[in-house]
Amino acid sequence: MSAWEEPGPAPPPSNPNASAIMRRTGRKDTRPELALRRELHRRGLRYLVDATPPGTNRRRRADLVFRGARVAVFVDGCFWHSCPVHVHRPKANAGWWRVKLASITARDRDTDAVLAAAGWCVVRVWEHERPVAAADRVHGLVHARRGRHRRP
Ligand SMILES: [Zn+2]
Numbered sequence: 001m002s003a004w005e006e007p008g009p010a011p012p013p014s015n016p017n018a019s020a021i022m023r024r025t026g027r028k029d030t031r032p033e034l035a036l037r038r039e040l041h042r043r044g045l046r047y048l049v050d051a052t053p054p055g056t057n058r059r060r061r062a063d064l065v066f067r068g069a070r071v072a073v074f075v076d077g078c079f080w081h082s083c084p085v086h087v088h089r090p091k092a093n094a095g096w097w098r099v100k101l102a103s104i105t106a107r108d109r110d111t112d113a114v115l116a117a118a119g120w121c122v123v124r125v126w127e128h129e130r131p132v133a134a135a136d137r138v139h140g141l142v143h144a145r146r147g148r149h150r151r152p
Contacts, residue, residue, distance in 0.1 A: 004106035007099040014092030033063055033075040035131035036138070040064070043139055047073075055118040060111045062122075064138075069145040072115050073123045073138055080104055083126050121145060 040047065048065040053072045062072035078086040082101050090097045112122045121141055125134040 004103050004110075005099055006103055007096055010100075011093045011096050014090075030075065030077065030127065032125075032127040032129075032131065036073075036075060036125060036134050037064065039131045039135035040138060043135065045139060045142060053115055053118070053120050055120070056114050058114055060114060062115075066138075066142045069121070069142040070119055071121045071123060071138065071142050071145060073125060074108075074111075075125045075127060075134075076108070077127050081108060081124075081126075083128065085126070085128060 037047075037049070045066070048067065050061055050063060051065040052059050052061050053065050053070070054067070063075045064073035065071075066073075076083070079088060080101070082105055089101075108124075112124075115122050123138055123141060125137070
């Protein structure tokens with residue numbers, strides 16, 4: 001059971017463009033994520049991909065998991081996660097989309113809270129961010145936290 005409203009089954013796509021957006025739902029290994037991974041790997045950082053950070057009783061997968069530093073990274077698509085810069089509300093099936101996108105945001109915030117409560121530092125990267133800038137952020141956090149959270 002979740003604390004937010006679920007949108008129900010998807011309505012039929014209103015046009016070919018909407019179909020293309022829907023097809024991208026949940027797709028793994030998106031281009032922004034691959035670019036970030038490549039940049040972090042180049043810097044010598046190692047991480048798990050699409051993994052559940054250990055220590056919570058709920059299965060929430062993160063895009064990148066740095067176990068030693070307890071840093072979980074999510075690369076959030078601008079559309080699906082309602083990026084404030086590229087906010088876009090579909091006009092067709094507007095009511096369904098409003099609930100759908102709000103439920104994704106609510107789940108994101110819940111995931112942040114679940115992981116924070118288990119001692120994880122959550123980093124959210126927008127797909128529009130430059131990979132080098134995002135890598136700087138992640139790299140800095142992982143470096144700062146690595147010493148404090150050595151695994152036995
Ligand atoms: Zn954006």
